[in-house]
Amino acid sequence: MEENRAAGTAFIIMPFTRELDWLHHTIVSACLAEGVKPKRGDDVFEPGSVLNQILADIDAADIVFAVCTGKSANVFFELGYAWKQHDPILIAEDTHDLPFDIAAYRAALYGQENPSGARETLEWRLRRSIRAILDREQLPKGKALTEPPARKGTPRITATLHNVGRGSRRFVLSNTGTSIVKQVSVEVPPEASSFHLLDNDLPLDVLRPGESVRLLASVVMGGGKSIFDVIIKGMLEDGTPVEFPVKISL
Numbered sequence: 537m538e539e540n541r542a543a544g545t546a547f548i549i550m551p552f553t554r555e556l557d558w559l560h561h562t563i564v565s566a567c568l569a570e571g572v573k574p575k576r577g578d579d580v581f582e583p584g585s586v587l588n589q590i591l592a593d594i595d596a597a598d599i600v601f602a603v604c605t606g607k608s609a610n611v612f613f614e615l616g617y618a619w620k621q622h623d624p625i626l627i628a629e630d631t632h633d634l635p636f637d638i639a640a641y642r643a644a645l646y647g648q649e650n651p652s653g654a655r656e657t658l659e660w661r662l663r664r665s666i667r668a669i670l671d672r673e674q675l676p677k678g679k680a681l682t683e684p685p686a687r688k689g690t691p692r693i694t695a696t697l698h699n700v701g702r703g704s705r706r707f708v709l710s711n712t713g714t715s716i717v718k719q720v721s722v723e724v725p726p727e728a729s730s731f732h733l734l735d736n737d738l739p740l741d742v743l744r745p746g747e748s749v750r751l752l753a754s755v756v757m758g759g760g761k762s763i764f765d766v767i768i769k770g771m772l773e774d775g776t777p778v779e780f781p782v783k784i785s786l
Contacts, residue, residue, distance in 0.1 A: 544670060547593050548576040549614045549624070550603035559627070559646070559658075563601055566662035570670065572599060594618045599669050601662075604628040604643070607635065625665045627658075631781045640692035640713065642778060652777075691715040693743065693768045695722070695782045697753065705753040707733055709768065711743045717770040717778065718742050722751075730760035731786060743770070755786050762786045 546567050550556060560576065567574040575597075577590050594600060594614065600622045602615040612635075618624050628634055629647035644661050645653035652661075692713030698706040711717060720740040724733055734752040743749065768780040 544572045544598035545596065546572045546574045546599040546601060546666075547590075547597040547618075548574055548601045548603070549594075549611050549618065550576065550601070550627075551606055551608045551611060552578055553606075556603065556605065559603060559605075562659050563603075563627070563662060566659045566666060567599075569659075570663055570666045572666060572670075590614065591617055595621070597622070599666060600624040602626055604633045604638075607633060623669070625662065625669075627662075631779075640690065640780060642776065691717055691770075691772060691778050693717055693720065693770065693780045695766065695768060695784070697784055697786070705755060707751040707753040708748055709740070709743065709751065710748040711745050714745050716742055716744050716773055718773065720768065720770040723767040723769060725764055725766070727761045728764045728766075728784070730756050730762075731764075731784070732756065739770075 546563075548560065548563055550560065550563075564574045575593060577586070591614075594617060600618045602611060602618065602624045604611065604615075604626055605628050615624060626634070626638065626641060626643035628643050628645055630645060631639065631643075634641075634643060644658060644665065646655040646658045648654055651657050690713045692711070694710050694712050696708045696710070698708065700706055707722075709720065709722070718741065720743045721738045722733060722735060724731060732754045734754070737749075737751065740749060763783065763785050765781045765783050768782060769777070771777050
């Protein structure tokens with residue numbers, strides 16, 4: 537039998553819709569399995585301003601979940617507030633639910649066919665994220681910092697396509713974040729049949745912040761989508777996998 541951990545608290549930021557009731561239950565189940573007490577905005581019954589109480593609960597929580605599915609304005613308002621002192625666990629059905637400014641952050645997806653983004657594995661993946669947050673070394677109360685905390689790196693890789701004439705293109709990968717990304721590769725969807733990336737140099741062993749790499753590409757007329765997403769994949773120094781969707785227009 538798995539041993540429960542010391543109790544903590546979690547606040548769940550999400551839309552209140554029946555379609556997402558199953559997701560709420562999944563998050564709650566993951567929290568309880570790890571000894572964490574979950575709370576959502578509709579669990580607030582104290583008198584006074586509901587918004588102020590929600591923000592206070594976000595401040596007091598050990599863990600914050602944010603469900604980005606549907607791009608709810610209320611969710612993103614509360615998520616922006618939570619980010620000042622938390623690393624929220626983002627949850628979304630698909631990468632299209634993640635706006636540009638947070639698309640580079642890792643999210644627990646549940647609308648994909650592969651196990652790493654499927655609904656069936658979501659609770660287990662949320663439990664793993666909860667453990668990672670609870671296992672971080674916390675500064676004991678009353679202890680002063682002797683030096684500023686290290687700034688957390690932000691992974692982000694972008695790509696641009698440049699026309700160099702006669703159907704030849706340059707596909708430029710750039711690390712625009714503040715973290716090293718290793719084993720960088722590019723996944724081109726089957727429907728982009730007119731686009732060919734000469735990926736002999738992939739995967740890249742490492743792409744450092746500020747670095748760019750040019751790859752040869754070509755475009756063949758007569759079929760395939762002209763606008764599509766490629767997925768840039770890699771891993772952080774600690775082995776955490778990351779993905780960056782990039783829209784390409786031929």
